[in-house]
Structures are given as structure tokens and as C-alpha cells.
Amino acid sequence: MHSNFILRGHVLSYSASPFETQTPEEAVVVSAAVALAEGRIVGCGTFEEMKALQPQAEVIDHGARLILAGFVDAHVHYPQTAIIASWGKRLIDWLNSYTFPEEMRFGDAAYAQEIAERYLDLTLANGTTTVCSFATIHPESVDAFFTAAKARGQRVVTGKTCMDRNAPEGLRDTVQSAYDDSKALIERWHGVDRLEYAITPRFSPTSTPEQLAAMGALWSEHPECLMQTHLSEQLDEIEWVKTLFPQARDYLDTYEEFGLLGARGLYGHAIHLQERERHRLREYGAALVHCPTSNTFIGSGLFDMAGLMAEGQRIGLATDTGGGSSFSMLRTMAAAYEVGQLRGRPLHAAELIWLATQGSATALRMEDKIGNIAPGMEADLVVLDLSSTPAIAQRSARAADLWEAVFPTLMMGDDRAVTEVWVNGQRQ
Numbered sequence: 001m002h003s004n005f006i007l008r009g010h011v012l013s014y015s016a017s018p019f020e021t022q023t024p025e026e027a028v029v030v031s032a033a034v035a036l037a038e039g040r041i042v043g044c045g046t047f048e049e050m051k052a053l054q055p056q057a058e059v060i061d062h063g064a065r066l067i068l069a070g071f072v073d074a075h076v077h078y079p080q081t082a083i084i085a086s087w088g089k090r091l092i093d094w095l096n097s098y099t100f101p102e103e104m105r106f107g108d109a110a111y112a113q114e115i116a117e118r119y120l121d122l123t124l125a126n127g128t129t130t131v132c133s134f135a136t137i138h139p140e141s142v143d144a145f146f147t148a149a150k151a152r153g154q155r156v157v158t159g160k161t162c163m164d165r166n167a168p169e170g171l172r173d174t175v176q177s178a179y180d181d182s183k184a185l186i187e188r189w190h191g192v193d194r195l196e197y198a199i200t201p202r203f204s205p206t207s208t209p210e211q212l213a214a215m216g217a218l219w220s221e222h223p224e225c226l227m228q229t230h231l232s233e234q235l236d237e238i239e240w241v242k243t244l245f246p247q248a249r250d251y252l253d254t255y256e257e258f259g260l261l262g263a264r265g266l267y268g269h270a271i272h273l274q275e276r277e278r279h280r281l282r283e284y285g286a287a288l289v290h291c292p293t294s295n296t297f298i299g300s301g302l303f304d305m306a307g308l309m310a311e312g313q314r315i316g317l318a319t320d321t322g323g324g325s326s327f328s329m330l331r332t333m334a335a336a337y338e339v340g341q342l343r344g345r346p347l348h349a350a351e352l353i354w355l356a357t358q359g360s361a362t363a364l365r366m367e368d369k370i371g372n373i374a375p376g377m378e379a380d381l382v383v384l385d386l387s388s389t390p391a392i393a394q395r396s397a398r399a400a401d402l403w404e405a406v407f408p409t410l411m412m413g414d415d416r417a418v419t420e421v422w423v424n425g426q427r428q
């Protein structure tokens with residue numbers, strides 16, 4: 001049931017990437033109102049203009065609140081919801097100690113359903129309207145996630161995680177079953193409502209060359225699908241990849257050789273990249289996904305945002321739940337800011353918000369549908385209270401301009417700052 005609405009507040013839209021304009025602020029247009037009809041954004045401008053556009057619409061006045069496109073989280077593992085914030089391990093031990101035992105449980109469709117619902121409830125409460133998630137090796141885990149997202153009207157991406165080696169018994173598929181199950185899931189789900197399928201080899205250490213080749217073949221048969229995986233997260237992992245693929249020129253080559261490098265490819269982390277890898281990623285227009293809370297939590301390293309942006313890479317932002325330590329894209333923006341500081345280049349609030357909305361939407365190749373407030377876009381919105389806690393309120397009260405008012409919420413805000421969330425033109 002859609003109907004027409006006008007939301008008043010500080011409506012923030014982008015006319016360009018703030019990484020490409022002279023100053024980040026120049027990329028931003030702030031309007032006083034946005035009009036929604038039948039699940040779409042139909043206009044933004046002055047309140048009078050929106051009222052003239054839709055005289056019958058219900059008006060919701062948000063006063064000084066900020067109205068943004070809903071957050072887009074470009075790399076998560078929804079099955080890790082219940083093991084978020086597990087102590088003391090680095091990547092490989094973390095997978096073996098915490099992740100794999102939990103993922104084992106997702107062959108149980110009822111458990112998968114419970115966690116899918118819990119995950120989407122938590123992320124919606126944090127203002128995240130679109131996610132791109134890894135599932136587990138079980139087709140049931142994909143069915144559960146798509147079923148839960150479909151009921152909420154959400155635009156989401158997921159795919160069956162494929163692993164046929166270096167994972168415990170019960171959590172390995174085969175070359176053939178990975179291909180067959182993935183193909184059946186594409187046919188069942190891809191393009192249903194707002195759902196999209198991503199071909200999902202977990203990372204090259206857990207797939208044989210034969211399985212990577214089968215995934216590459218599947219992608220060439222279904223070029224409309226995204227492909228998601230992990231790349232160069234930790235130095236130990238890179239050494240391990242070298243021993244598993246002695247012929248490969250570098251980590252990216254273990255994907256490239258098997259047809260798993262492409263414009264609709266998403267490469268999570270991408271921290272310790274070689275020159276050749278950067279060059280090839282840029283050449284293909286592939287997307288790198290920055291997961292700053294995960295990179296500090298698991299101790300992986302510092303993503304080179306400034307360098308990679310300057311060379312024209314396509315970059316999204318993500319929580320990497322549950323390797324990441326938060327469901328909140330606000331907390332994730334704060335971590336991206338901190339990582340930027342450690343690399344010598346602080347990110348502007350306009351850049352952080354762009355990464356969490358339009359940047360991630362661009363990584364998912366959905367920038368014409370979500371991630372910005374503009375006529376014709378799908379109406380996924382988040383409304384933020386910029387004084388949501390006493391600590392934030394006393395700081396934003398001192399603000400000389402909008403950016404100074406916004407920044408404390410990006411650094412210190414959480415789900416308490418999220419006052420309203422809209423999905424596909426419907427208030428949640």
C-alpha cells in the first residue's frame with residue numbers, strides 16, 4: 001500500500017561525487033523537502049514546490065532533522081549476526097573458532113529464518129535499507145534471507161557461499177553442487193521484486209581452482225549477477241594464497257585467471273594490494289569494499305582510501321558484520337574517518353555520507369535506483385536526529401554550519417540517532 005508523502009527537514013542529495021569536486025561540500029544540495037509517490041522519489045526542493053507537485057500528500061515535518069538516502073552496506077555476513085564481537089582472533093583463527101561452527105547451523109531452515117529476520121530488524125533500526133550479504137553454503141540460508149527481505153520490500157543482494165576446501169566437514173560443497181545450487185538460486189530469486197543474486201565464492205583459500213573455474217563459468221552465463229568475494233585482507237592470508245596458487249601473479253590473479261574479475265565484481269577489504277592488482281581492478285571498473293570496523297577489529301590493516309580514490313577506483317563502504325564490530329553505518333563512517341586519519345587524510349562528512357549511500361550503491365551497480373535523493377529513485381530514506389544523545393546534542397548546539405552539526409552524529413551516533421526509516425516509499 002503506497003501513498004503520497006512530503007517529508008520536510010534538511011534533505012541531503014548529491015549532484016556529484018564529493019571526491020571529484022573542488023571541495024566536498026560542492027557535491028551536496030540541501031533542500032527543504034522531498035516528495036514521495038508510489039514508492040519513488042518524485043521531487044525535492046522547497047516545501048512550496050513539493051506542495052504544488054503533490055497537493056494531496058501527507059506532510060511529515062522533521063524540523064531540523066537530516067533526511068538522507070537509506071544507508072547501503074556493501075559487504076556483510078548476515079549468518080554471523082549472533083557471533084558479532086567475538087574476542088581475540090585474527091582472520092584464519094577467527095573463521096575456524098567462531099564463524100564456521102556458527103555457519104554450520106544454517107542448514108536448519110528455521111534457524112536461518114530466525115537470524116535473517118533478526119539481522120534485518122537490527123540493520124533497519126540502524127537506518128540501513130540495502131545490504132549485500134554472504135549467506136552460508138546452504139541454499140536454505142539464501143532462501144531465508146531473500147524471503148525475509150522480500151516481506152520487508154527491501155532491495156538486497158545475497159548468494160550461497162561456495163567452499164570446497166579448507167573448511168570443516170559439513171561446511172564444504174563440491175565443484176558440481178556449488179554450480180548447480182547457485183544456478184538454481186539465481187533462477188529462483190534473481191530479479192524477483194527488488195532481490196538480486198551474487199555469485200559468491202568465499203575467497204580463494206576455500207575454493208579449489210576447479211571450483212573457482214566453475215564459478216567463473218556460471219558468471220559468464222549470468223553476467224547480470226554481481227559476484228562477491230574477499231581480497232587481500234591480511235598478510236598471513238596473502239602468504240597462504242601464494243602457497244595454494246603458486247602459479248598466480250598475485251592474489252587478484254587467483255580470481256582473474258578463472259573469470260572472476262569483472263565490472264560487476266565486489267572485492268571485500270582490498271587492503272594490501274600490489275600495483276598490478278590496482279591497475280587491473282581499475283581497468284575493469286570492479287568495486288572495492290572498505291570495511292573499516294572489521295579491519296581494525298580483526299587487525300587487518302589500513303585501507304588506502306585517498307590513494308585508491310585518486311586513481312579512480314570504485315569504492316563502497318561496509319560493516320562486514322560479524323567480522324566488523326557494529327551493525328551501524330554511522331559507526332562504520334566513524335571508523336573510516338579514523339582509518340583515514342591514520343593514513344594521513346581525514347574524510348569530510350560529505351565524503352563519509354556519500355560512501356555510505358551513493359558510493360556503496362555504485363559499488364553494487366544500483367546507483368540509478370538507490371543511494372541518492374533524486375526524482376525517479378526508489379524511496380529508501382533515513383531520517384537522523386542530530387542531537388540524539390546529551391553528548392552529541394551539546395556539541396551540535398555549538399555548530400556554525402550544517403557540516404559541523406552533522407559530524408558529531410557521524411562520530412558518536414548509533415541507532416538512537418535514527419528516528420525514521422523508509423523502505424520503498426513505506427515508513428517502517
Ligand SMILES: [Zn+2]
Nearest residue numbers: 077230268320
Ligand atoms: Zn567478509
